[in-house]
Amino acid sequence: MPLSAPAASATSTPRPSPHPGATLALVADPFGDAAQKLAEVYGARHTTDVDSVFTDEGVDAVVIGSPTPLHIPHLLAAAKAGKAVLCEKPIALDMRDVEAARDELNAVSVPVMFGFNRRFDPSFAAVHAQLEEGKRSAIWRTCSSSRATPPLPRPST
Numbered sequence: 179m180p181l182s183a184p185a186a187s188a189t190s191t192p193r194p195s196p197h198p199g200a201t202l203a204l205v206a207d208p209f210g211d212a213a214q215k216l217a218e219v220y221g222a223r224h225t226t227d228v229d230s231v232f233t234d235e236g237v238d239a240v241v242i243g244s245p246t247p248l249h250i251p252h253l254l255a256a257a258k259a260g261k262a263v264l265c266e267k268p269i270a271l272d273m274r275d276v277e278a279a280r281d282e283l284n285a286v287s288v289p290v291m292f293g294f295n296r297r298f299d300p301s302f303a304a305v306h307a308q309l310e311e312g313k314r315s316a317i318w319r320t321c322s323s324s325r326a327t328p329p330l331p332r333p334s335t
Contacts, residue, residue, distance in 0.1 A: 206231045228252070232259040241293075242266060250279045253290070262289040 202220040206228045207213035217224035223236075228244070231237055232255045239262035242252045249269050256263045269292060270276050283290055308314040 203236050204231060204234060229255070232256055232261065237261060239263065246271060250275055254279060254282055257283055257286045257288050257290055260286075260288055262291075264291045264293055266293045 202217075202222045205213045205217040205220075205222055205224045206226070207216075207224075208226050208228060210224070210226045213224035213226065216222075225231070231240060240252070240256040242249055242256065242263060242265040244252050246268055247270075249265055253263055253265045253269070269279065305314065305317070309317070
C-alpha cells in the first residue's frame with residue numbers, strides 16, 4: 179500500500195509502517211526541500227504539487243500531515259479520489275467544519291482514520307495490554323510530554 183504525506187515535514191510525518199506490504203511512494207510538500215529530504219530517505223518520489231497526490235495512480239493511501247486548516251480539504255480530496263486516509267489531528271478547529279466533513283465522508287467507501295500520535299506507541303500499547311490482562315486497575319488520568327521528535331528510522335536494506 180503506497181503512502182503519501184501531503185505537505186508534511188520530516189518531523190511531523192508519521193513513520194511509514196514496517197509492514198512489508200507498505201511502501202512510501204510519494205511525499206508532497208509545497209516546500210520542496212522537506213519533501214525531497216524525506217523522499218530520499220525512503221527511496222520515494224517527491225513533489226511540490228500537493229493536489230497531484232490525489233490523482234496519482236501509484237498512491238493507494240494518503241497520510242495527511244498538513245497544517246490544520248488544510249486537513250479537511252486534503253482529507254476530502256483523498257477520500258473522494260478513492261484513497262484510504264490517515265489524517266493527523268485536529269481535523270479542524272471548528273466542530274461545524276468537522277460535522278460537514280463527516281457528512282461528506284459518509285458518501286465515500288474508503289477507510290478513513292484519524293491519527294492520535296500515541297495510538298501505536300509501544301509504551302501506551304504495553305499499558306493497554308496490562309489493562310486488558312487485568313494487571314492494572316482503571317486509569318483515571320494520563321499525562322505525557324514529548325520534548326523532541328526522534329529521527330525517522332532508516333529503512334532496512
